[in-house]
Amino acid sequence: xxxxxxxxILTARQETRIQLGLTRVRRHLKSLGDPQEAFDSIHVAGTNxxxxxxxxxxxVLREAGFKVGLYISPHxxxxxxxxxxxxxxxxxxxxARLMERTLRREAGNRLTYFELVxxxxxxxxxxSKVDIAVLETGLGxxxxxxxxxxxxxxxxxPTVDYDHMDFLGWTLAxxxxxxxxxxxxxxxxxxxxxxxxxxxxxxxxxxxxxxxFNLLPKKIPWKVEKILWNKGVQVIVEEGxxxxxxxxxxxxxxxxxxxxxxxxxxVEALRESGLxxxxxxxxxxxxxxxxxxxxEVFSRGRRTxxxxxxxxxxxMRQFRATLEAxxxxxxxxxxxxxxxxxxxxxxMVRVLTPCLDEVIATQPPSSRALxxxxxxREIQAAVPNAKVSVISNPEEALRFGLSGRPKARVxxxxxxxxxxxxxxRILEP
Numbered sequence: 001x002x003x004x005x006x007x008x009i010l011t012a013r014q015e016t017r018i019q020l021g022l023t024r025v026r027r028h029l030k031s032l033g034d035p036q037e038a039f040d041s042i043h044v045a046g047t048n049x050x051x052x053x054x055x056x057x058x059x060v061l062r063e064a065g066f067k068v069g070l071y072i073s074p075h076x077x078x079x080x081x082x083x084x085x086x087x088x089x090x091x092x093x094x095x096a097r098l099m100e101r102t103l104r105r106e107a108g109n110r111l112t113y114f115e116l117v118x119x120x121x122x123x124x125x126x127x128s129k130v131d132i133a134v135l136e137t138g139l140g141x142x143x144x145x146x147x148x149x150x151x152x153x154x155x156x157x158p159t160v161d162y163d164h165m166d167f168l169g170w171t172l173a174x175x176x177x178x179x180x181x182x183x184x185x186x187x188x189x190x191x192x193x194x195x196x197x198x199x200x201x202x203x204x205x206x207x208x209x210x211x212x213f214n215l216l217p218k219k220i221p222w223k224v225e226k227i228l229w230n231k232g233v234q235v236i237v238e239e240g241x242x243x244x245x246x247x248x249x250x251x252x253x254x255x256x257x258x259x260x261x262x263x264x265x266x267v268e269a270l271r272e273s274g275l276x277x278x279x280x281x282x283x284x285x286x287x288x289x290x291x292x293x294x295x296e297v298f299s300r301g302r303r304t305x306x307x308x309x310x311x312x313x314x315x316m317r318q319f320r321a322t323l324e325a326x327x328x329x330x331x332x333x334x335x336x337x338x339x340x341x342x343x344x345x346x347x348m349v350r351v352l353t354p355c356l357d358e359v360i361a362t363q364p365p366s367s368r369a370l371x372x373x374x375x376x377r378e379i380q381a382a383v384p385n386a387k388v389s390v391i392s393n394p395e396e397a398l399r400f401g402l403s404g405r406p407k408a409r410v411x412x413x414x415x416x417x418x419x420x421x422x423x424x425r426i427l428e429p
Contacts, residue, residue: 001096001097002096003093003096005096006099007079009099010079010113010117013111013113017112017113018139018167019112020143020167022145022147024110024112024115025111025119025145028105028111029119029122031105032105032119032122035122036122036148036149038125038126039130039132040132040133040152041132041133041134041135041149041153042057042132042133042134042135042153042154042266043146043152044057044134044135044136044156044157045137045140045179045181045182046157046159046160046179047161047162047163047179048158048159048312048315049159049258050136050137051072051136052158052259052289052291052294053156053158053263054072054134054135054136055251055290056251056260056289057134057156057263057266057267058070059250060277060282060284060285060286061134061285062285063281063282063284064276064277065276065281066131066132067128067129067132068086068132068133068134069084069125069128069130069133069134070133070134071118071121071125071133071135071146072136073136073138074417074418075421076424077424077425082117083117083124085128095120098119098120098124099116102119102120102123114138115145121133135149137179137182140167140168140175140178141180142177142178142179142180142181143178143181144182149184151184151186151187152182152184152187153270154187154188154189154190154266154269154270155188155211156189156262156263157179157180157189157191157192158258158259158262159193159255159314160175160176161312161314162312162344163175163312163343172195173197173198176198176199176201176202176205179202180201180205180206181205183206183211185210185211186210186211188211188213188214188273189202189211189212190214190262190265190266191213191214191215191216192258192262193215194218216258216262216265220257220258220261221239221244222236222237222238222257222261223257224237224257225246227325229252229297229326230297232251232252232290232297233248233250233287234248234249234251235247235248236248236249236260247283248287249287250288250290251289251290251291252295252297252322253294253318253319254318254321254322254325260286264282264286267282292307293308293417293420293421294308295307295319295322295323296424298427300427301404302404303402303408303409303410303411304409304411305411305412306323306328306412307414307420307423307427308322309416310348310414310415311343311415311416312343313344313347313351316414316415317351320354323412324355328409331409332357332358332407332408333357333358333408333410333411333412334358334360334408334412335355335356335359335411335413335414336359336362336397336398336411336414336419336423337360337361337375337413338362338364338369338370338372338375338394338416338419339415340364340366340368340370341368343370349378349382350382353383355412356379356383356386357385357387358386358406359376359379359383359386359387359389360390361373361388361390362375362393362398363394364394364415364418364419365395365418366416366418369418371392372391372397373392375390376388376389394422395426398413398419398422399426401413402426
């Protein structure tokens with residue numbers, strides 16, 4: 001099978017077709033010899049922050065000398081980036097070969113898009129003989145295809161907030177219950193959530209299944225000392241000590257200090273349980289971690305371009321907080337914005353309202369995209385004095401917004417990972 005044919009098969013399965021449940025994928029993986037049991041794993045779920053937490057864990061474990069598999073979703077530019085071993089994407093030929101093998105073991109074309117890719121990831125990690133795989137859930141946790149792993153080294157949940165409510169429920173308690181489905185008996189669970197409603201559920205579910213529960217305190221002993229914005233680096237200092245520890249984070253964003261603190265807590269516990277991760281590897285790994293599309297800064301001529309895949313209300317608040325703390329707080333900005341129609345787009349527009357003077361409303365390259373004209377009307381109603389342009393074609397919208405024709409010094413692309421991925425392809429062909 002050629003890689004192009006593998007992509008055609010995936011496209012036909014439609015990423016938007018979601019059928020929660022583990023029966024199909026368990027039966028399928030059993031027919032392959034349960035490749036997910038061939039390596040240790042760390043399982044990460046949550047509404048926001050789980051991708052960054054995975055990136056930190058992957059980097060730290062590699063610095064410690066482990067061969068690490070990383071499975072993430074969604075992707076920004078290529079399906080291949082979802083499956084990595086020691087930072088390298090799965091080669092197209094291996095993706096196609098394993099797709100062919102997966103289809104031969106599939107009964108009746110029943111696996112979903114995500115289940116197919118998950119099976120390929122587990123097989124590739126087994127073939128590559130990884131020591132540890134860092135697994136990011138795609139949706140929820142309890143019925144997510146990644147949740148077939150039986151005994152992870154640890155499970156982590158950075159945050160619980162509103163997203164995917166059609167599948168996970170309309171309260172924070174119900175969403176937390178789905179996320180907590182990754183907890184396993186005897187596997188320590190680490191959580192950075194602070195809101196009482198989801199926290200009660202997470203704690204209760206961990207107790208119910210027998211997972212030792214480790215909660216990050218609301219006030220953590222780390223703060224940002226300085227930010228090297230154009231290098232994408234934050235310098236973090238330990239509070240309360242005259243000569244407190246200093247380290248660097250390789251990902252920008254107001255939420256990343258807490259995400260890193262969660263990883264530090266988990267790694268220190270894993271070290272105490274016998275996993276060989278020296279402190280130097282921890283600090284090097286945090287500094288070397290990179291995560292595209294999360295307050296990612298580019299220079300394009302005289303213009304600064306900021307990309308952020310903020311696609312729900314909590315993430316948009318964090319994006320705005322980081323932007324308002326940046327050197328570009330008072331600079332003239334043009335926003336290139338697009339949302340999926342099943343997201344809380346009106347609420348996200350309200351979060352951005354104080355920042356919006358010039359906006360290009362477009363639609364992400366997805367069948368779930370909110371129509372650009374509707375978004376433009378929403379923005380104009382929320383900010384009557386803003387200059388709002390509507391360009392439905394996302395590539396045209398991005399090329400116009402990034403071209404320098406709008407006079408703003410800063411261009412911000414946000415609202416959807418699909419839109420951010422397209423922007424990255426334009427900025428870095």
